[in-house]
Every structure is written in structure tokens, then in C-alpha cells.
Amino acid sequence: MELVYYKGLQDEPYTTAEIIAEYTDNKYQSVSDAIRKNESDLKDFGVVRFEIAKPNQGSNGGRPRKIYHLNEQQATFLITLLDNTPKVKAFKKLLVKSFYQIKSELDERKIHRQVNKVMNIGFGDVIKEHYPESKHVYSNFHNLAYKYALGVTPKQIKEQRHTDDPQSALTSDESSRLERAKQQISLFIQDGYDYEDIKAKMFADI
Template identity: 80%
Template structure:
């Protein structure tokens, strides 16, 4: 079982309540009581995010379970509230090492991403490498790049400017914006984000 997780390069590494319980032998109820009691303190150390998990298939049912995602500071603070048993002390060391290893791995991936950026890996090549079996991946991401960079789709460019080749109808400034959007999408794809995640991230600050 991994101690620390991450989703994408821009997201903070985190551990979970389940990890803490499994490695310290502290009950889930006891950990949740501490989280609820010190929720404000934990929130001061970052967004206290969580996910809801459904009961496993084949089980006797039950209610969905709330799994908190704790960043390094939140997890460290929470552990200080536990009794300092031998298992808790050992877990502290393991967790510190795990966060360090994950952050080192993320740094390496960021460096690799920058190298790819310098090499200017083609937009289509990136999509093809990550979605080899999808017939619509390129058109979906291509359309997304236009929408994000220019506020219109390629079809709308065709209709508005009476052309069959929307790329040729763009100004130099529009072309530059479109290329930056494609590059940004390419980097997100290489980071492991899917289409909906990328769309959300692109339009979050607009």
C-alpha cells in the first residue's frame, strides 16, 4: 500500500485517513473525530479536500465513505495529535520519506516536461501517443484548443471567415495564441490529465 499519492504535476501530494489508520492501528473513528475537532487548524494548512467512495462490489452495502486527502502539513499536524506509540513513530518516519520521494519524483517529471517543451513535441504526436485507440481524441482536443485560445471552434472560424482551412484564416496573433493553447494542452496530457480535467483547468481562470 502506498503512503502518498498525487494526481498531476500541479497538484499537491497527499495521504489519506485510510493510510494513517492502516499504518498506526488507530481506528478510523478516532482519526475522524480528530479531523472534525481540528478542522479549522487543518484548513489553515491547505484545502481540506476529500472524496466519497462507494461500498465495494459484493459487500453488504452500507453508506458511502468520506476519504480525506491530507497534504504534508495537514498529515504532519494530525499525527502529532495521536498517541506516540511505536507504530505511530515508525509511521511518521515512513511518511516523511514518502512525501520526500514523491516530491523528488514530481520535480523530475517537471524537468522532463520542460525538456519536452523545449523539444516542441507535436500536438498530434502527444495525442496519438496517449490516445492511440481513440478516433475522436485529436478532434476533441483540437476543438478545445481553438475554444480556449480564440473563443470559437474551427467550424465557427470557417463559417465566419468563409474558408475551408481555419488555420490559414488566423492572424499571426491568433496563431500564436492557438499554438500556446496546444502546447499547454499537450503538457496537461503528458501530466496524465484526461479531457474533462484539462477543460476544467483551462477555463478555471477565465
């Protein structure tokens, strides 16, 4: 089980209250109570984030619960509030190593991203590298690039401009806008974002 997670290159690595509870032999409710009780102190180290987890599929009912996400400083502070048992001490060391490894990985990915940006790796190559088994993902991202850059899909361009090759029907300005959109999508893919996240980010400022 991984101890530290991150979503994209610009997002801060985090661990969860569930992980802390499991690896320190504390009840999840006790860890959550400690977070709520000390939330003002935890906020000194950043926003206290959380997600709402639904009951597992097939389980007999149960209510959704709040899963706290804690950055490195928040997690370190919270652990100091727990009884300093041998298991807690071992987890502290393991968590510090995990955060260090994740931050090193992020640094490497950021360097790799910049290299790829300079080399201008092809849009299709990036998608193929990150989604080797998906049959429809290229079409989804391809349509997204057109929709973002030009406001229409390739199919609509075919219909509007009576062509079988929408790319050849674009003006130089439209081609430039489309290429910039593809490059931006490629960077988001390399950062680890999925389609829905990328779509939301692309259209956030429109």
C-alpha cells in the same frame, strides 16, 4: 497501495485518512474524529481538504463519506496524536519516505516540463505519449484548442469558410492563438491533468 498522491505539478502531495487508518491499525472513524477534533491545529499547516466518496458499485447501500486529504505536515501532526505503537512508528518512516519520493518525482517532472516547453514538443506527440491507447482523445483536445482560441470547432470553420482544411483557412493571428492554446493544453497534459480538468482550467478566466 500508494501512500501519497498528487494530481498535477502545481498541486500539493497528500495522503488520506483512509491510508492512515489502514496502516496504523486504527478505525477510519477514529482517524476522522481526530481530524475534526484537531481541525483548527491542522489548518495551521494548510487548508484541510477532502473529497466525498460514494459507496462502491454493487455494494448494498451505504452513505457517501468524507475522505480527508492531508499534506505532509498535517499527516505528520495527526500521527503524533495516535498511540505510538510499533506499527505507527513503522508507518511514520514509510510515509516520510513516500512524501520525499513524490516530491522528488514532481521536481523531475517540472524540469522535464520546462525542457519540453523549450523544445516545443508537438501537440500530437504529447497526446500520443500520454494517451497511447485512446482513439478519440486527440480529436477531443484538438477541438478544445480551437474552441478556446477561436470560439468555434474545426468543423464549424470548414462550414463557415467553405474549406476542407480549417488550419489553412486561419489568419496569422488566429494561427498564433491556436498554437498558444495547443501549447497550454500540452503543458497541462504533461502536468497530469485529465480532459475535464484541462477544459475547466482553460475556460476558468473567460
